[in-house]
Amino acid sequence: MERRRSNNIDNKPVKGIYIHIPFCSLKCPYCDFLSITNTDQNLHKKYIDFLIKELSLYKNKFQFNIETIYFGGGTPSLISSSLIEKVVRFIKDNFKCIQNLEITIEANPNTLSIEEIKILKEAGVNRISIGNQSFNKKTLQKLGRDHHPEQTIKLIDNCLKAEITNINLDLIYGVEDQNLKDLEEDLNKYTNLPITHISAYMLTAYEDTPLGSMVLDGKYKLPDEEETIEMFYLINETLEKKGFYRYELSNWAKKGYECKHNIFYWIDEYYLGVGVSASSYIKDFRFTNTRNLGVYFEKLSNNKLPIESKEKLTKKDKNFEKIMLGLRTIWxxxxxxxxxxxxxxxxxxxxxxxxxxxxxxxxxxxxxxxxxxxxxx
Structure with a gap:
């Protein structure tokens, strides 16, 4: 008997792969992403081997047409570039990918030598997102950052020498004691650099972070809503004058340099997340990996996916997300x-x-x- 065909078959492929690299040299007090303070290269190598094992378990599970790969963290640039290359090569060899992949890696200003960047370039990395946050030393101190502004300039210069020209700089505003003049000076420095994209985030005191505790205890004072709205307007006005346009609540780009991977999150495309704590959204499901590195290794050792939670999204859930994420964008x-x-x-x-x-x-x-x-x- 012929099986009746459904008109609701979902043939939409998975277009993006997010890869979580949890390692950091220092845990920032405001960060609520899973990060592990560890610079042990042997652990990094072990983690990548297991991450590739996880990818191999997925390769025949879904329909893939990969257009973007995004290495986030943590600090992906803390691990050897040859390990990043190994992951990219595995994806290209085992998943259907378009020819002109967008491959992004997040980097701290005090990481990545010119030699490391050249390896990344050879691997196909063509976009670098630098966690600069500010050029103001007082603001960096308030954020608990461990880099110097000069290191950001050096990293941008090295990226250009290695012919990676698609460069994003992160900016954080709404920091304690930061005023409009400080922010304006920062924006002028940002827009005078040879970069293509700026992500500007308002500082948020998440509950389970050191910053959240300090705000709760009255030891750190965030600006009020009126001040942060003024800052938001200043950012948009300044960046638009300098040739950047806002295409999402926190993201400004020069035309043609929008982050394709992040756009997939906002416009309801499917993506696979691998690594500890990574989330995926495929068909009607969102599933999230364990946050425990030991459990991650153990499950994959037994050829099991390290999924900790799985949620079936109702039509109401999906519509809520379309509203919440879509309204952030210019579309x-x-x-x-x-x-x-x-x-x-x-x-x-x-x-x-x-x-x-x-x-x-x-x-x-x-x-x-x-x-x-x-x-x-």
Whole structure:
């Protein structure tokens, strides 16, 4: 008997692979990502061997057409570039990939020699995201960072010498004692550099971090909402004058240099996450790996995937995520996702506009995006 075909078959391929490298030389007080303070190269090598084992368990599970690979952390640039090369080579040899892959690695300013960058370039890495955060020494101190501004300049120079020209610099604003003048000076330094992308994040005091505890105990004072909104406007105004355009709440790029991997997160494309604590989103499921390195090694030793939790997303869940993530972008969301009377209120009050049957937030709307999302869901 012929099996009846479903009209709902999901043939959408997995397009992105996220690779979590958890190792750091220093744990930043504001960071809530899983990181392990360890510079032991033997452990790094063991971890990569197991990560490749995890990738091998996935290669026949889903339909792949890989367009982006993203090494995040932690500090991926802390491990040997030859290990990064090993992972990239395995993916290219075992997964269907497009020819012009976007391959990003996150790097700290005090890592990566010119020789290491050349190895990355040979491996196919063509985008480097540098965790600079600020050129202001006082701000860096308040963030607990261990690099000097000069190291960022040197790293950018070395990237260009190795012919990696797609460079992102991270910026953090809303730091204790940071004022608009400090931020403006930082922005001027950023925009005078030969970079293609800037990610600007407001400092957030997450509950289970040292910064979160300091804020709770009154030992660290964050600026109020009005000040951070002023900073957000200043960032956007300054960057747009210098040829960067905002394509997402926290991301500005020169035309053609948008981060394709991150866009996949925001526009509902499927991605695979490997490594400790990494999350994946494929079909109707989100699954997340164990945060315990020992458990990660043990499960893979037994040919088992190191998944700790798996969640089946309902249509309501998926629509919520489409609203929450889509509104962050310049593409906005389809009007059929939300109540039109609520849309009308937003537009009438100057928080958003409608274009091509999509609801798009303007700067006023983006500055209060969390409240708007709550109104719409």
């Amino acid at each position: 906005g969301i389809k009007l059929d996702l939300v109540n039109l009377s609520k849309v009308e209120i937003l537009v009438d009050n100057g928080f958003a506009y409608i274009k091509d049957n999509r609801l798009i937030l303007n700067m006023k709307g983006l500055s209060v995006i969390n409240e708007i999302v709550l109104q719409l869901i």
